[in-house]
Amino acid sequence: MGLHHHDHGDGHGHDHHHHGKGASKKALFTSFLIITVFLIVETIGGFLTNSLALLSDAGHMLSDALALLLSLVALHFAARPPSAQKTFGMKRFEILAALTNGVTLVLISLFIFWEGFQRLLQPPEVASGKMIIIASVGLLANIAAAFVLMRGDYKDNVNVRSAYLHVLGDMLGSVGAILGGVLMLAFGWYIADPIISIVVAFLIMLSAWRVTKESVNILLEGAPSRIDTTKVEARLGQLDGVVKVHDLHVWTVTSGFDSLTCHLIVQDDLPSYPILDAALALLQKEFGITHATIQIENSSISHGELHCQGGTGEHSHDHEHSHDHGHSHNQEHSHDSEHSHDHGHSHDREHSHNHDHTHDQKHSHDHEHSHNQGHSHNRN
Missing domain, CATH: 1.20.1510.10 (Cation efflux protein transmembrane domain)
Structure with missing residues (x-):
């Protein structure tokens, strides 16, 4: 995600x-x-x-x-x-x-x-x-x-x-x-x-x-007086495919410059980018918020577990496409070439695959193991 x-x-x-x-x-x-x-x-x-x-x-x-x-x-x-x-x-x-x-x-x-x-x-x-x-x-x-x-x-x-x-x-x-x-x-x-x-x-x-x-x-980072945050949360929650909205924050940086961050939990079987696009359009049209950072998640994301791992950085990307790569990275790679996420794959897992994770973002994954990486990436 x-x-x-x-x-x-x-x-x-x-x-x-x-x-x-x-x-x-x-x-x-x-x-x-x-x-x-x-x-x-x-x-x-x-x-x-x-x-x-x-x-x-x-x-x-x-x-x-x-x-x-x-x-x-x-x-x-x-x-x-x-x-x-x-x-x-x-x-x-x-x-x-x-x-x-x-x-x-x-x-x-x-x-x-x-x-x-x-x-x-x-x-x-x-x-x-x-x-x-x-x-x-x-x-x-x-x-x-x-x-x-x-x-x-x-x-x-x-x-x-x-x-x-x-x-x-x-x-x-x-x-x-x-x-x-x-x-x-x-x-x-x-x-x-x-x-x-x-x-x-x-x-x-x-x-x-x-x-x-x-x-x-x-x-004090309070919400702008013109924006009702409960209404913002309700409207985002009404979008098709959105299961839940959480960690919603709205604040003013300076006059005329309002910002928003939130997490949207979406249905597992849906592509995330259309939902993201709809959310951004809604915020701009109905609330005049043009500076938004939205994190898309599905049911595989567990914030409690992530926080317990001490914030090492490897798990904080919560990437947008939960491609089942067939090996047990649980990294949910969203290798969209436009997202320059340095995934920091420090795979200190206990599998000895010797992956050469240079990930040149093309995902041809010429790995020297027989995982048969059937990447049917639904490019959103």
């Missing part, structure tokens, strides 16, 4: 993903420039007007700038090709960046909560006229940054989406600051400044929780 690794995406399925990366990088850089300029304006304005709403918005803009910078660095690392040691490349760096952004938002929100409650007790006077002007400029900057990020891959990329949520939360902060400034200018309600700051901090906290939760789920 055989182990088959299949990835539709290398040729075409992930092309949109790579194009999305290019658009995302440009969008992130443009947004970073916009946010950084107006961050400086709002910080100075916040101190001049003594407005917590404005300072909290400036603090959020600082986190925006850091988030965008971190996202740019993450995209740079994620684009690096895989190596012998890091076989997935550094794609997870992107998820680490999203997690850092989410945690930063939580900390900023907590700080605004604390400062806001302090000011509720003794609301300070705020230069509301200047505050409205500066907050309005900040709002325009955030609208521009959000518009730029929407042109990136913000729907499918958790890293770009985290930066986008930063900017949206910041936009809410600017709206809140403007509203507070109007109330203070019209009615002298200086308590509006800390109240609006706390409301904005709560909204920021919600968006931060979503990004942080998703990032942690990916880092």
Whole structure:
């Protein structure tokens, strides 16, 4: 029985993903420039007007700038090709960046909560006229940054989406600051400044929780929220010839890159490749999974026995065609010339056949013994 690794995406399925990366990088850089300029304006304005709403918005803009910078660095690392040691490349760096952004938002929100409650007790006077002007400029900057990020891959990329949520939360902060400034200018309600700051901090906290939760789920190898693994298992089990599905795992490597591994036990008398092909097609069509590794097995495979043998390597291939070679190797050779399995036949069995196992994959088996290797290989 055989182990088959299949990835539709290398040729075409992930092309949109790579194009999305290019658009995302440009969008992130443009947004970073916009946010950084107006961050400086709002910080100075916040101190001049003594407005917590404005300072909290400036603090959020600082986190925006850091988030965008971190996202740019993450995209740079994620684009690096895989190596012998890091076989997935550094794609997870992107998820680490999203997690850092989410945690930063939580900390900023907590700080605004604390400062806001302090000011509720003794609301300070705020230069509301200047505050409205500066907050309005900040709002325009955030609208521009959000518009730029929407042109990136913000729907499918958790890293770009985290930066986008930063900017949206910041936009809410600017709206809140403007509203507070109007109330203070019209009615002298200086308590509006800390109240609006706390409301904005709560909204920021919600968006931060979503990004942080998703990032942690990916880092913990959890199944993507869009995929119901019980449904995947059920659908694979309904395929013709499949007896049982086990060891099913679905996880996200990075945004837009989901992977699946599983074992399918099939009926002994059926060829395995048509079943494998049907399983791969089902995963791609119904669940959008293009990176799958499926191991096909029949009733002759016993995982308990294999594990007990200490994982010497000779028995871990579980090849796909259980050709009865007529001698007692129990190796179930699937010598498909496209599968470069090094079978590692260390035949320390107690038969003295003196096989010259060079297996040049043609299976003419010119063995010097009379096994009559009637190889009727059902090439799948």
